[in-house]
Amino acid sequence: MIKYKNAGFTLIELLIVIALLGALAVGLLAALDPFEQLKKGDDTGVRNTVSELQGAIIRYYAIKNQMPWGATTLALTNASVGYSVVNIPEVVNTGELKKDFSTLAGGQLNKMSIVGTEEGVTVCFKPGSKSFRSDPNTKYNSSGVEIGTGTSICGLTDSASFACYWCVK
DSSP, X not given: OOOOOXXXXXXXXXXXXXXXXXXXXXXXXXHHOHHHHHXXXXXXXXHHHHHHHHHHHHHHHHHHSSBTTBTSOEEESSTXXXXXXXXXXXXXXXXXXXXXXXXXXGGGXXXXXXXXXXXXXXXXXXXXXXXXXXXXXXXXXXXXXXXXXXXXXXXXXXXXXXXXXXXXO
């Protein structure tokens, strides 16, 4: 009779332990900060809408040789309030925005500020996620004037007291 020593783990036991550790690691990563991921996704959508709106207004200017608000200076702290002033339907009619832009943008328009002159436009939003608040382009006030970066200039790192905006000019 040959006796075997039980001095180690079997391959199956090791694989089971590795699989359990992997599952725990995935669960831990998902549970770290899911709300931050939601904020980051929301900020990404608003950033894309900001860029799309600013680009459409610039293209409108290239076609019509005037801004959609005419020769006056425009300063809206809430884009949905001044929607008629920006004359989005006219920008849509030139084909620079989709016909259902306001529906697709949804509540994102409430998070934007628009500052425009007869020769240019700046569209901004206040980020809610940590990654967007630390972005180098988050250095403006709501009017699109550069104020710098860092917590001493922009305020605390929580979204309620954060004072800087992400802008595209």
